[in-house]
Amino acid sequence: MTLSRLNKYYTTVTLAILYCTVGHSVEPGFLKISGYTQGTTYHITYQNTVGRDIQPEVEQRLQLIDQLFSNYNPNSLVSQINKSKAPVPIPP
Structure with missing residues (x-):
């Protein structure tokens, strides 16, 4: 390989590595939860x-809503x- 081709190769590899690592922050993932409450x-x-x-926490709050x-x-x-x-006393 000539020096010119070797420089192009290293430049290309370096740019590819930089492209893959710089400026591409990992965004936090999304989570999905599901469950059953109030007949649905x-x-x-x-x-x-x-x-x-x-x-x-979601299940606890939905259970409280169901109890009320x-x-x-x-x-x-x-x-x-x-x-x-x-009259029925209503809790705080």
Whole structure:
């Protein structure tokens, strides 16, 4: 190989390496979670910037909503209010 061809080869390889590494930051991945609640399913896609799994928190909050507002859960707050003839205390 002549010096000129060798310089072109190294220049091409160097530029290819720089192209692949510089200016291409890795974007945080997206995670998908899904589950079952209130007779249906939910699907959430979120950008995971800190490596945190939010599914336990989502399920906990959906369970709280179900305990408060479900018409099908006889122990929910709404069901207790609907079937009660006396005032029902509402928790804070």
